[in-house]
Amino acid sequence: MDEVYLDKILAGDSDAYRYFINTYKDMALNIAVSIVKDDQYAEEVAQDAFVKAFSGIKSFNRESKFSTWFYRIVVNESFQRLRKLKKEVPTTDINEVSFKKTSANESDEDRERIEKALKALPANESLALNLFYLEENSLKEVMNITGWTLANTKVILHRARKNLRSKMEKTK
Incomplete structure (x- = not known):
């Protein structure tokens, strides 16, 4: 299914990119949260990754799955965001949580x-x-x-x- 929408985007149909956003937004957010450890930063990272993927979609050579290529962008954007923050990401103290x-x-x-x-x-x-x-x-x-x-x-x-x-x- 990805191939059909890739072809549409490359043919100039920018609305076809919604398919990729709807399909990959949840996992992009999961990956970003797993790295930056903050929901707000993760949302920004995911958004930046979608923009970067859309602007660079012509460079996608289809040797791997689109998801693999896109998730690599998310990973890179996430680690780049960590470097920009130049501080240790706060983590939840698992011992303070009661269930x-x-x-x-x-x-x-x-x-x-x-x-x-x-x-x-x-x-x-x-x-x-x-x-x-x-x-x-x-x-x-x-x-x-x-x-x-x-x-x-x-x-x-x-x-x-x-x-x-x-x-x-x-x-x-």
């Missing part, structure tokens, strides 16, 4: 615990988990999006799973 378990809200609370734990992880670990597990990208796609080597990708994923497990155990 009340009820059967009706258990899945929502579990999801909230996971999101808070992901925000507490280093940017590269949170990014790796988001790309591999939430977006269900292959290791090769994660490598292409992030620019990491295969070995580095595997190590980061391993550390991320270990750190996430540790943070989740602390919130029980």
